Amino acid sequence: MIYLDNAATSFPKPAQTLEHLNDFLTNVGGNPGRSGHTLSLEAARVVFEAREKLTAFIGMKQSERLIFTQNGTESLNLALLGLLNEKDHVVTTSMEHNSVMRPLEFLTHERGISYTAVPCSPEGFFDAGALRASLRRNTRAVIINHGSNVTGAVQSLEGVKDSMGHVLLIVDACQTMGSIPVDMEGLKIDILCFSGHKSLFGIQGVGALYVREGIELTPLKFGGTGSKSESLAHPMFLPDRYECGTPNTPGIASLLGGLTFIEKEGLSAIVDRKQALRRRLVDGLRAMEGVIVYGHEGCPAATHLAIVAFNLKGRLPSEVGYELNKRAMYVRIGLHCAPVAHQTIGTFPGGSLRASPGYFTKEDDIEAFIGAVREIAGR
Amino acid sequence: MPADKIFVLFHTIHDALKMEKALKKVGVPYELVPIPRNLSSDCGMCIRLDGDRETVKPGLGIVDIAGCYSFDGEEYKEIDLKNG
DSSP states (O other): OEEOBTTTSOOSOOHHHHHHHHHIIIIIOOOTTTSSSHHHHHHHHHHHHHHHHHHHHTTOOOGGGEEEESSHHHHHHHHHHHHOOTTOEEEEETTOOHHHHHHHHHHHHHHOOEEEEEOBOTTSOBOHHHHHHTOOTTEEEEEEESBOTTTOBBOOOTTTGGGTTTOEEEEEOTTTBTTBOOOTTTTTOSEEEEESSSTTOOOSSOEEEEEOTTOOOOOSOOSOOSSSTTOSSOOOSTTTTTOOSOOOHHHHHHHHHHHHHHHHHOHHHHHHHHHHHHHHHHHHHHTSTTEEEOSOTTOOTTSBOSOEEEEETTSOHHHHHHHHHHTTEEOEEEOTTOHHHHHHHTOTTTOEEEEBOOTTOOHHHHHHHHHHHHHHHTO | OOOOEEEEEESSHHHHHHHHHHHHHHTOOEEEEEOOTTTOSOOSEEEEEESSGGGGGGGTTTSOEEEEEEEOSSOEEEOOSSOO
């Protein structure tokens, strides 16, 4: 089996993920912050430790501003639905995922906002000048996909906030978190949204966002927080304001395990490993007659994640994906929930194949995969 | 005569655990206990310390404290942490 769908969900997970998950479910198991007993308190400590670690991981300090969600999509929904009101304008790019585009469309129709999607190059990069030129007097926020889930293109966010004045910078870092350093403080990001089950090695069902001080969002959910229970008004303090109902504590425990693993390996070792796999994959695919690789031009490091969209000339991605699946090689086909990104790279509506190696992918896996693509292409 | 107890209350368990971390760092003994009902109807947890208000110091400025009380075995007295 060769799993090359890490951009959807990383697999396998490191031992630390399973150990933390197992320990939580075997020895802790309580509902965090809900009761005075030891197991509830222990569960709250797991959540607290994960919150502190994740906050430090993105270069921030106020861990109460790190909000756990179900996934990257919920984080982005909270940021957009919680922030935007009638007449607000948003600037985004033509490389966004539907978890940004669909909330923006909803808000356009239901709340009367408007948005501009700055066109990106066929390689998937936005132009900082075009982005600046799209700002209007009523622009409330700019939202940018840090790393494309289609082409792996990493946007340069350096200096972006400086050119925006009071406009908020929201970043979708679902693909970059755990793959490359994401320095929220250094990049002056206002709201950072991400999932926990991709390169952060948590299990599915956990995500987070960090909301910079001074920004207040309307919560998506209201209910029990284990705090101020005598009051029928939802609490205003953090993190309870944005978190209610029983959280996915096992998921948060697994994410803590994932972070522990990243810490142990070192993020730079992870970056190097995945870059080596990416290069091998891109070079191998490019060397083949009849294969189109989207982006990854010249293979510059630091501008691309190990996410490679490609097609075989004259062949449907579904057909190629079917052939690969028969060989127990798992890639994702289609539009990858990002139709605008596929429009940008010229693969709409047919879509493409996407191979995304992970930290545990072996060189031999890449070689076998390239061999299989060659065989399928030769038919 | 037994030493006074200090009860430190928080808005959320997150802040209580932040305080716990600060106390652990400097080795001040503490216990996380349910909030006494006569201090608040909140069903959450608070931190109980032995001794005087000095023991609260590690958390000042880094944790949002909702209330601080001393207990001499008979009655709770609110301590104003901001002003003397």
